Amino acid sequence: MDMKMFCYQCEQTLGGKACTKAGVCGKDADVAALQDLLIHNLKGLAFYGQKLIERGEKINPTIQTLMVDGVFSTLTNVNFDPERFFTYNTKAEAYKQELRALVGNIEGEVPSAALYQSPNRVDLMIEDGLKFGIMADPSMNEDIRSLRELLIYGLKGVSAYAHQAAALGKTNEEVNNFFFKALNETLKDDLTVDALFGLNMELGQENLKVMELLDSVHTGTYGHPVPTKVAVTKKKGPFIVISGHDLKDLQMLLEQTQGTGVNIYTHGEMIPAHGYPELKKYSNLVGNYGGAWQDQQKEFDNLPGCVLMTTNCIQKPRPSYEDRIYTTSVVGWPGIKHIEQVDGNKDFSAIIKHAIELGGYTEDEEEKNILVGFGHNTTLSHAGAIIEAVKSGAIKHFFLIGGCDGAKPGRNYFTEFAENTPQDTVILTLACGKYRFNKIDFGTVAGLPRLLDVGQCNDAFSAIKIAVALAEAFECDVNDLPLSLVLSWYEQKAVAILLTLLSLNIKNILLGPSLPAFVSPNVLQVLVDKFNIRPTTNAEADLQSILG
Known part of the structure; x- marks a missing residue:
């Protein structure tokens, strides 16, 4: 089989087995290799980090952030940009060497991922990434590989929620430390089914902690969701559709579009935002556009407005809207405009100006509504x-x-x-x-x-x-x-x-x-x-x- 990559982390994997030439998600073999290399580098980083954690030392928060966001960047439909993965790998290598120096002399065998030194060219990174994929050791026991990947994929899910909570200034040290523990465990030669099963159950508990943290920071910042009717129809005027999950990005966008005449529509998993009192108070949050993430290519086709992708769920943009879709945070697509965060803030003026230039919808639709806002409190x-x-x-x-x-x-x-x-x-x-x-x-x-x-x-x-x-x-x-x-x-x-x-x-x-x-x-x-x-x-x- 002509296998340029091997990825089976999502439900749509080719033939229900694996994507081996290009991902059904749109990921090409080069990006797959860079993602595999990043996970390998993060495992090496985890080895030294776990040594420090076991000594009772704290990991530098910047390194914790790189660990969480690096893992998150490899989740399905998050980042497809080789340049961004070059940066992630370069940072992971630098932080690995930093922690290695802090750990000092180590007794016993050091795993190859910890000793590995990442090259400083993207083409060489791609070459190395091909060596470190899921099937790098074809002799590995099938059940061990299955539970190892289950653990890594679970970590990718935890990273999404840890990233969202961190965006609002909240982290959980136990959860962040678990990334180092879990990835370090995957480097061990004496892995057993029982040990890996136990780690997966432990991951479930860590995910519960981070979901509770995220619930706390969402409700503490924006109030408890309340039953709210959400318009699913169009309103006259220029607009921005915001997709993904990050409520902080939505809040900043709502603040910066106040008084500009630009309407804001949620998309995909952003729709629950309408139930939060501190978000629904913005009059320019006018409704929800479209449905789930997989319909975005047809829904955004020739859209007379702009789109902001905040976390995961981006698909390959069609030519009809690639000039009007923007990414932020960990999201990336080659050639698509990206909005960086500077000192905790994001400047959305470029996308706002663009939306105004596009003009938006020319008339109102007859309003139709659906109901959201039934969190645990309600x-x-x-x-x-x-x-x-x-x-x-x-x-x-x-x-x-x-x-x-x-x-x-x-x-x-x-x-x-x-x-x-x-x-x-x-x-x-x-x-x-x-x-x-x-x-x-x-x-x-x-x-x-x-x-x-x-x-x-x-x-x-x-x-x-x-x-x-x-x-x-x-x-x-x-x-x-x-x-x-x-x-x-x-x-x-x-x-x-x-x-x-x-x-x-x-x-x-x-x-x-x-x-x-x-x-x-x-x-x-x-x-x-x-x-x-x-x-x-x-x-x-x-x-x-x-x-x-």
Whole structure:
């Protein structure tokens, strides 16, 4: 096989096996090599960092940031820019040497990743990256490789949430230190299935901590989300569509566009922002444009406005809008204008000026709305009514239907599942998977909307908090609640959330539309035996199986 790369970290990987020439996501072989090299460099950095952590020393915050953002940059649909990966690798090499000097003499064998010295030319980095990919050691035990990659992909998910919290000035030292511990463990020759499984469960707990931190900083900064109608129609005037997840970027953009006549639309996982009191107060936050990330190429085609991509979920821009899409933070695409942060601030004047020049929409559309804002604070404020409705039989079951969306066939399953849920049930949803059905009117039950939008993917913490509170109220285990989890996955944040759920011993999860290519048959069997994870099959049959 002519294998220029090997990547199977996302759900859309070619043939359900691996992308070996170019990524379905748009990643080319050179960028894949630079990403593989970066993970290798970060493993070497982790070796020395872990030595210092074990000695009770603290890691320089700048190095912690490079570790988190470097890992995040390799998550699916985040960064495709070779120049940016050259910079990340160069910094990782410099910091590795800095920590190496601090550690001093080391007794025992030092792994090759720690001794490796990265070249200072991008073409040479690409050559080296080809040596350090997933299949670099073809003799590695399949189950060890599976659990090792599961751990690394889980870290990529944790890094996304750690990055978002850091953008608002909050970090968790235990979580940041876990990056060094986990990557260092992957360098060991005596890895066992049990040890790696334990590390993956530990990662689930670290992800719970960082999601709780992010929830705290979001609600502490912007208030608790409240039920809010969001317009999903166009308004006359120039505009910017902001996509991704970063609420700080949205806040800065809203402030800088006040009084300019430029309207701001959220896109993708930004839609929950409308529920936060300190964001919804801006009159220029006028609505949500489009749906989930995978539809952006057709939705942004010849758009008479500008687009700002803040975290992940960028696709290859079409020529019709490549001049009007901007990136910021870790996001990158070759040749696309990038807005840097300077001293904690970002200057959005260029994209604002551009939006005004484009003119925007020439007339208003008839307004249509959907409802967001059912985080744990709002939902649990109705806990008494919900509990009574369950006891009286008015509410028979809860479904959490959400996760990452994608373009691969089979995702209509989640629409069909939601549409077929009985009228005496409640649907909780979160992440961009909600776009499969969030414009459908499901009506009400027991005085509540049947569809409750909990928020972004990181708001899985809210869903967990709601489930735990209900279990306490009914004096039972979460697994004994009339609650079913029907989850879609696409990239590595979903992996981290799944590991969190498993680390909490939550069972009977339905996962689809297909199972991860990086999970070996033996590892899958362990997950089935221990947690009764099941692949989605047919929406009607799965629903019947749940409800009996």
